Amino acid sequence: MEIKLKDYEKNLNRLVEIVNRLDSNNISLEESIKLYDEGTKLYKGLRSVLEEERGKLKVYEDDKFKDIGGLDID
Numbered sequence: 001m002e003i004k005l006k007d008y009e010k011n012l013n014r015l016v017e018i019v020n021r022l023d024s025n026n027i028s029l030e031e032s033i034k035l036y037d038e039g040t041k042l043y044k045g046l047r048s049v050l051e052e053e054r055g056k057l058k059v060y061e062d063d064k065f066k067d068i069g070g071l072d073i074d
Contacts, residue, residue: 003045005053015042 003011018039022032 001041001045003042003049005049008046008049011042011046015039015046018042 018035021027022035022039027035
């Protein structure tokens with residue numbers, strides 16, 4: 001499932017809904033499996049967005065710009 005940055009919050013809210021629904025224990029096994037599958041896809045898509053955006057971040061440390069991984073940026 002591909003998630004765009006602009007849809008991140010909406011999809012994160014849906015994942016929270018799924019987790020809360022699964023925690024409620026008031027659903028059938030069939031629905032639990034369906035929600036678990038949807039939640040897993042959302043989680044992977046959300047994580048992918050974070051990893052992509054993380055690669056764009058730079059921090060200023062020791063008088064140099066560095067990416068999050070600690071590599072020097074010229």
